Amino acid sequence: MTETQLPLFRLARTRRSVIGVGTSAVAVAMAACGGEIVTSGGATSKVEPTKAPVAPSPTVAVAMPTSAPMPARAAPPVKLLYWTQRQPEDRLGNGVRAALDDYVEKNPGKVIIETGEGGQPLALDKIKTAIAAGTPPDLYGGLFQTPAAELFTLNAVVDLTAELKGNKSWEQVKGELLPSNLEGCSWKGKLVMMPMMLAQQVLGINKQLLLKNGVPLPVEGFSWSDFLDLGKKTVVSGERWLYPMLYSWSDFNSWIYANGLAPVSRDGTKVLYDTPQMLETLQWLHDQASVTQLFRAGPAANADFDTGKFVGWSANEAAGIAPVRFPNVDSGDGNGLHITHFPIGPSNTRKQIITYANVYGLIAMKTTDAKRISLAAEVTGWGGRSDVQMKIASASGHVPPNTVASQPEKLPAKIRDNPILKQIALYGRYSYLTPNYPSWGASMNILQENFMRIMNGQLRPRDALADAQPRIQEAVDADLRKG
Helix, strand or coil: CCCCCHHHHHHHHHHHHHHCCCHHHHHHHHHHHCEEEECCCCCEEEECCCCCCCCCCCCCCCCCCCCCCCCCCCCCCEEEEEEECCCCCCHHHHHHHHHHHHHHHHCCCCEEEEEHHHHCCCCHHHHHHHHHHCCCCCEEEEEEHHHHHHHHCCCCECCHHHHCCCCCCHHHHHHHECHHHHHHCEECCEECCEEEEEEECEEEEEHHHHHHCCCCCCCCCCEHHHHHHHHHHHCECCCEECEEECCCHHHHHHHHHHCCCCCECCCCCCECCCCHHHHHHHHHHHHHHHCCCCEEECCCCHHHHHCCCECEEEECCHHHHCCCCCCCCCCCCCCCEEEECCCECCCCCCCCCCEEEEEEEEEEECCCCHHHHHHHHHHHHHCCCHHHHHHHHHHHCCECCECCCCCHHHCCHHHHCCHHHHHHHHHHHHEEECCCCCCHHHHHHHHHHHHHHHHCCCCCHHHHHHHHHHHHHHHHHHHHCCC
């Protein structure tokens, strides 16, 4: 019994005593108050009130009830501004949006993500202007790794390596992402972009043409010479070619990677376009277009592949193959289009399958509010989780760089049930990215100009590479001097 209960208990016992007494007790009580008493004979008598001695009031310690603390008012959600580089309903933009929506759903009341500029695509020039004005968004999505590094050197992008260091799930997520993608999305050891969607270049082959000519499909691990043998059995002079020789730096990268080469040294400091192996690759490609004429020189539209003018084609941004892009070759069921890797060159002595790729994703940007920076980094890191990347893959059709999410049984139905996209997904684990130097795009313009001069007969392959090498090296050196 508590001290606050004790007086109530005594009062209740006194009341029970009063309720059970007779008339005499009532008379005594009235007498004590003063008044007339009626006796049993009917007479009345005046009774003077008696003064009862006043007992001292007992001192009782009473514990006053303590008011319950008011519940803490929930903090209002933090508003983050998101800009996109992609057109509305673009598959890469849809993938980033799926990750953002998942974070908001799984963390109710924590954040409101507002899409700026009406969801219209905002290129690098626009975001650089905002950075210069001190008004960048918190999040920028749909870009690939090289522009992310460029923006980082402007002191505008959050280093996810440092910002996510205390995040409980980040170590697991980091261990699940393809190491080549983590490295390709980093600049000087700092993770500048969260890899979300792979877009590797693979080789597409018109399967029906091979079947009609009794030519078997190339087996995995096939070489340059195997590819040329296939072409000799299917090419029709002046009507059908084995492959379009585009003389583009991007296409060239697919061939050098398959030949076991890389554009820069392992330590990232030296450009390697003037090596004997690089020259061997470019000379071989040029010979197939100018001497054997198995390759067709010059730009080739996708329609040329669809009408059967090429046996093989570089499936750039491979997820774009499905839904159907080539109805004359394949209706979408995979019976007409065979997806494989680029043929392995002689310098690839280990016979490794390597696919050249880019990866697209999300960056967190530096603003003046530390709380928003921290939350933007958390939202960005969320996009690397395996469960989230499965949703990203479903929304985009692109292969997840998270190795758990890319397991065949975990791929979304739109990829798993499509034989073309499923095969593309299998090659995702072999992907290596475009070097992410801030100036890499401008450097490749140098290479592209020289390739066009080769095609037009103005330069030999050797001279084209010898001219481009020091100019690209100079740009890379300048990049390395940046923060």
